[in-house]
Amino acid sequence: MRTRVSQTVIKSARTDSSGLHAVPRAPDYPPERSTPARPERDSIEQLRDPDARMALLLGHEDRVLLAGHQTRDLCRVLATAGCRVSSSEGSSTLMRSRTIPSGRFDAVGLVRVVEYLDDPVGLLRQAAKMLTRDGCIAVAVPNITHGSVRLRLLAGQPPHVSVDAGTPNGWRGYNASSLKELLGRAGFVVTRTELCQARFDSEVALFDEPDMRKTLLDRLAADTDALTSAYVVVGHKSPLSKQVQLELRMRELSTGHEEAGHTLRRVQHSSEDQEKSLSDLHKRQADLSNELGDLKRSVIGRLGPEPLRLKETHQALVSLIGEADAVRRDLERLQYTQMIGRIQAAVDVCLPHNAVVLVVSKGDPRLLELRGRTGWHFLQVRDGVYAGHHPADSNAAIQALEQMIAKGASHLLLPRTAFWWLDHYAAFRDYLNKFRTAFRDDRTCVIHVLDRSAGR
Numbered sequence: 001m002r003t004r005v006s007q008t009v010i011k012s013a014r015t016d017s018s019g020l021h022a023v024p025r026a027p028d029y030p031p032e033r034s035t036p037a038r039p040e041r042d043s044i045e046q047l048r049d050p051d052a053r054m055a056l057l058l059g060h061e062d063r064v065l066l067a068g069h070q071t072r073d074l075c076r077v078l079a080t081a082g083c084r085v086s087s088s089e090g091s092s093t094l095m096r097s098r099t100i101p102s103g104r105f106d107a108v109g110l111v112r113v114v115e116y117l118d119d120p121v122g123l124l125r126q127a128a129k130m131l132t133r134d135g136c137i138a139v140a141v142p143n144i145t146h147g148s149v150r151l152r153l154l155a156g157q158p159p160h161v162s163v164d165a166g167t168p169n170g171w172r173g174y175n176a177s178s179l180k181e182l183l184g185r186a187g188f189v190v191t192r193t194e195l196c197q198a199r200f201d202s203e204v205a206l207f208d209e210p211d212m213r214k215t216l217l218d219r220l221a222a223d224t225d226a227l228t229s230a231y232v233v234v235g236h237k238s239p240l241s242k243q244v245q246l247e248l249r250m251r252e253l254s255t256g257h258e259e260a261g262h263t264l265r266r267v268q269h270s271s272e273d274q275e276k277s278l279s280d281l282h283k284r285q286a287d288l289s290n291e292l293g294d295l296k297r298s299v300i301g302r303l304g305p306e307p308l309r310l311k312e313t314h315q316a317l318v319s320l321i322g323e324a325d326a327v328r329r330d331l332e333r334l335q336y337t338q339m340i341g342r343i344q345a346a347v348d349v350c351l352p353h354n355a356v357v358l359v360v361s362k363g364d365p366r367l368l369e370l371r372g373r374t375g376w377h378f379l380q381v382r383d384g385v386y387a388g389h390h391p392a393d394s395n396a397a398i399q400a401l402e403q404m405i406a407k408g409a410s411h412l413l414l415p416r417t418a419f420w421w422l423d424h425y426a427a428f429r430d431y432l433n434k435f436r437t438a439f440r441d442d443r444t445c446v447i448h449v450l451d452r453s454a455g456r
Contacts, residue, residue: 047073049196050140053232054109057138057194059083061107065130067123068111105130109138114182115172124186134243137188140196140232144173147226151203151216179231188235191248198229260349339416340366342444347373347413350439350447357411357447358404360418361386367415376409394427401431405450411438412448419446 047055051074058064059081066075067088078085086105108127114120127137143149152158174182180190200220204213220226236244348371351357358378361367363386368375379387379400391397401412412432414421422429432448439447 047077049198050194050230050232051111053194053196054111054138054140055081057192057232057234058107058109061136063104063106065105065108065127066111067108067127068113071109071111074109074111104132106132106135107138108135109140111140114139115141115174120182121186124183124188128187128237131237133237134241135237136191136244137183137235138232139179139183139235140230141174141179142230143175143225143228145175145225146173146198146229147200147220147223148198148203148229149173150220150226151200151206154216155203155206157206174231175225176231179233183233183235184238187238189238189240190233190235191240191244192234194232195224195228196230196232197227199227336417339444340369342441343367343413343415344369344371346439346441346444346447347371351411355411356409357413358401358409358450359413360415360421362418363388367413376404378404378412380404390421391425391428394425394431397421397425397428398431401428401450410450412450413445414447415445416443 051071054074055077059078061083063086064078064083065086065088066078069089071087071089075085075087108131110123110127114123117123124137124139131137176193183190201217204217207213207216240248347355347357351370351373353372355370355373357370357373357375359367359370359375361375361377363377368377376384377386379389379391381387391400401409412435422432435448435450437446438449439445
């Protein structure tokens, strides 16, 4: 029912003195509701990109102005979500209007319009005047580096652009950097970028050679820019207001939390697979131990009377011992690999991205791969190279740690394989107790925050 109501609303849209079409909100939304809801999934699925992305980005705003070509369906979806939508066909109304009050809109969306203008900066600056201090502009433009454009140029044909009825014929594309530069010239800071992706199989068919088709398709399919058919960017007026900065920080923290959750789930799935392999190896080790015991008893029973058979038995015994040692080494390697994965997950969740982490690594570079954080060997010599030895005593360890703190180290990580340090270097252990523990797991590692002011 909401879709039907929205279509009726748009048919009754009125034009105000500024030349904008005011699209009333759908009447089945309570008038007292102050914040629009997100557009419903069914409504969004009726839209094509970039309109669908635009609906998701603007659907929570209150007062929205849409300018461009063929925006009827996008207006309907936003109005259904409860936005107070005004629309302008093309850009001429916005560029000519002098009657639109400043700060009237919470968001301005430009769809199928910027790429047709000789002076897009002028339009963006005019839109900026209509925004509130915390308002945003959302701009959708085609990507000039999309695979379809590259392939047609490579085939000696002009780029083909799908132009809807009612849009101008002239067209210019942007890439991510030129679009960011465009908004910067108009006084905006890009605060979000969404990628609309589309394949280009029909353009690949321009090439007759099957091997060339496959090569081109494989290479372009691995290139994110080539798969991006359009960009939808959100910008806020520069300098960013405190409210916008707060919203961006909240979004950054939320995204980081979601990514950390995904990382933990991947690690958990990986750990489950590795635990199964570990269980299989333990079972194999137990089987070998039993077989080895049986063979030893057989050797004891055959001593003396049958030297030839004794020699064969001895050779089999040596072979089984070697196989058991190989299984033990496989177990140790698997357990060590699992530990590294758990360390990386712990660092990703517990430490800030600018952390500089000292790792008692024994020279293993894998222990310094900390998901974007900086990892340093401890101990180390010049240029960060592993020193090749452990500290002589606790005093040497403490002195080396203080030197690294002075150089900028923020955390110390002892993997499970280095827990013996805490027993062997007792005074060093007591020194570490002055620092707060950011993470501890007896199967994984312990991480200390190298800041005494942080407390325990």
